[in-house]
Amino acid sequence: MLKKIIFQFLALSLIFTYSAQSAESGGMPQLNPEFWISQIFWLVLTFGLLFIILSKFILPKISNNLETRKSQILENIETADKQREETEKKVKEFDKIIHDTKVEAKNFFNSERQKVLDDINNKRLSLEKDIEKEIIKAEEEIDQLKKTSQEKITKIAIETSSDLVKQLIGEDINKSSLSAIVEDLSKKEMEKHNGI
């Protein structure tokens, strides 16, 4: 059914177009020379004017604009480069300053530490010297004391032993013989004591 309608439409339309075409004069209007001269005239006029106005007024302006933009961009890039270089330089300077300061601080710290250490060392040395002196002195004193004590002990021993003998026996004994005996004994004792 639908097919039939479509075919009918097609046939009708073809008939209509043929009749319409045959009603008008056929051929290409392009080949009708009636308005050729007019077309050439107006083409030359409009295209000529277009060319003159474009080339004299409009295109130079556009090219000028493009060039200024280009130069401006180049200039901007140049200044940006310069500023970047400057920044890099500044950063380097900053790094250098920080480095220098660090080194200085380290040096200062080291020298101060050395100074303090030296000071401590000196003090310790002098103290040690003093101590040694004191020790020597003390030893000397001790030695002296040892010697004197030996004599005193012997003396006391002789006296006590003579006293003891007097009370035991009731008579005096020759002091010199007694002292010889005590000295002999005490020497032996001392040797034993000193481990000699």
Add this chain to the structure above:
Amino acid sequence: MAANPMYQFNVYRIGPEIKINNIDISFTNASLFMVISSLAILIIFNLGTKRSIIPNKIQLLAELSYSFISKMISDTAGSKAKPYFSFIFSLFMFVLFCNMFGMIPYSFTVTSHIIVTFVLAAFIFIGVTIIGFIKHGLGYLKLFVPSGVPMVLLPLIVVIEIISYLSRPISLSVRLFANMMAGHTMMKVFGGFVVSLGIVGGWLPLGFSVALTGLEILVAFLQAYVFAILTCIYLNDALNLHH
């Protein structure tokens, strides 16, 4: 009026008949669309000449077309072709705008007339030939003698070269004219089918018509580009004699 697909190419007088020395130069619909195209180009590109570092849309359009054509010329014809930039720019824009205005329904396509395209092509042909003879003198005739061709074939090659050189204006003009005419005729035919097949059968030709419109816009741009680039190539032959 609508049924004949060739009717759209009719030229008719607008206003009074103007005659100078018995020559009819009346203002016609063709003249009207030439004037409209030229004015549109001038208005758009004049708006595009604002002096601002960051361009607006129209300025961007103008500057992009400028660099597009500038690049096209330097690519095909080298740096020697710089003085002819304005001419090729005007030519490209004129053909492009005439083609594009022809895409508006019920308008007239200036470039669908052989006489218009032929005048343009003949002007280019004559101009290029004159430039060639000015630049190279009689040495320009070497264009017809390609190097590295055996002596036996030379007479034949020279004849072929001369014929191809002389047929340049014809091929240039007929290419543009035939493309424009064929496209518009086809669109008109399909448009006629839509009307005559009505609501039932008209959808298929309507779809074709829509697709053809897109294709024709592409062709309108492409033919303007081809016209300009062929001009550049001919100019290149005249400026840099390679043979």
